Amino acid sequence: MNKKFDIIIAGAGPAGLSAAIYAARAEMNVAVLERSTPGGKVMKTAEVENYPGFNTILGPELGIKFFEQAMNLGANFIYAGLKSFKKENDTFIVTLENGEVIESKALIIATGSKENLIGVPGEVELYGKGVSYCAACDAAFHKGKEVVVVGGGYSAIEEAIFLTRFVNKVYLVHRRQEFRADKKSVDKAKANPKIEFILDSVVTKINGTNKVETVDVKSLITNDIKTIPVSAIFPFIGQTAESKFIEDEKLMNSDKNIIVNEKMETTVKGLWSAGDVRVTPFRQIATAVADGALAGQEAVKYLELLD
Ligand SMILES: Cc1cc2nc3c(=O)[nH]c(=O)nc-3n(C[C@H](O)[C@H](O)[C@H](O)COP(=O)(O)OP(=O)(O)OC[C@H]3O[C@@H](n4cnc5c(N)ncnc54)[C@H](O)[C@@H]3O)c2cc1C
Structure with missing residues (x-):
């Protein structure tokens, strides 16, 4: 029974x-x-x-x-x-x-x-050590530092804006030029001096031994890879x-x-x-x-x- x-x-x-x-x-x-x-x-x-x-x-x-x-x-x-x-x-x-x-x-x-993963080396290994899927939870741990946000939807834009209350700079990496967020939010992010847009680009690797130290970002136009020193990466891809x-x-x-x-x-x-x-x-x-x-x-x- x-x-x-x-x-x-x-x-x-x-x-x-x-x-x-x-x-x-x-x-x-x-x-x-x-x-x-x-x-x-x-x-x-x-x-x-x-x-x-x-x-x-x-x-x-x-x-x-x-x-x-x-x-x-x-x-x-x-x-x-x-x-x-x-x-x-x-x-x-x-x-x-x-x-x-x-x-x-x-x-x-x-x-x-x-959380949907971006699926690059370092993402799983450095989860909780600078790889975070929750800005409200972890932003305060990166006060005065530089971070990467990944995504082109509403949460990526909103969370990037939220993060600027704590960090010195947000690199917003998005694979396209167009965003899935509403125009008002995108315009607000673009007007924010702490946010730098890196468009037509993807993150290819997250580097660091015990915590995130740098992130490799590849341009989908030129295939060039730039290594950006940051303390955290926040993927917001759903x-x-x-x-x-x-x-x-x-x-x-x-x-x-x-x-x-x-x-x-x-x-x-x-x-x-x-x-x-x-x-x-x-x-x-x-x-x-x-x-x-x-x-x-x-x-x-x-x-x-x-x-
Ligand atoms: C890195 C990180 C940091 C965070 N930090 C904070 C923070 O500082 N403050 C805050 O408020 N929030 C934080 N959050 C968000 C918070 O953890 C979640 O919102 C919260 O845990 C959601 O609770 P839940 O019970 O709905 O789901 P979960 O916590 O995800 O629990 C669901 C449970 O269901 C189990 N489960 C899944 N499928 C099945 C199944 N088929 N059968 C049986 N069991 C199953 C899972 O194993 C899991 O234990 C953070 C999230 C992450 C990812």
Whole structure:
């Protein structure tokens, strides 16, 4: 017989763990699925300076605190990924990547997202050591320095402008002349004396031993390669939602982020989504935690009415 839970939460990042805290505290029988390390992306973050309650805290320390709180309140952790799910009457039948099948009346998807990599040597090796996909998180660590931003969409432009509040100079590297951002934002970036546009160009290599030291940038017109000394590189070429296991396309937008209302509900009764995997204007720990709290609380209310 399949193991039965009141609520299954997929993903043990800040969103999933916050949902677990609310649901377990309401004495629900909760299963949290995690295919990697509990704590989510926070575990890969060096220092966090913008989560209320801590002036500075190491990412892994915060991730472990979230995890321990959920565990102490009685959430059950299953170390396997969610592979697929279907709803039969009012029950979710959830198949795990290890082949196990479990059931619940409510399901919360909090599986996060992955930043798209530019795919050059040094990017993976220097991740967290100057390679960053989050300006709001890491800009303050590069005060007075020079950095590279990669991309030509709205986030690359906006984040480049944001970074100029901290750094002395931003090199904005984009493979084309045209931008996918609105003209007003592009004009604002062009008028900013701290931003130098390097267009028709791509980053080919990120160099450094223990931290980013220089970045190689190749012109697609002349094929010349310039080496720019910088302390960080911020690729903003989009993110991919961890939602491959969702079969119903109508639940997602064109980027595969899950569509929810203000209560984190999807259009399927009993199914919620929270954190970076959902359609959201801001991907941060605080917003993920807030989403998780809402999803967890709403799932509890749903189950109380179902009984
Ligand atoms: C380098 C970096 C630094 C950052 N620094 C900060 C910062 O300083 N401050 C801040 O507020 N934000 C920061 N962020 C953003 C913040 O980490 C995220 O917004 C937040 O972690 C999102 O939480 P989440 O729970 O939605 O997703 P995640 O943290 O991504 O957690 C999702 C979890 O789901 C798991 N998972 C994925 N697929 C499955 C599956 N199929 N089945 C089961 N489990 C699955 C993953 O392994 C992961 O543990 C940073 C991000 C990065 C990349």
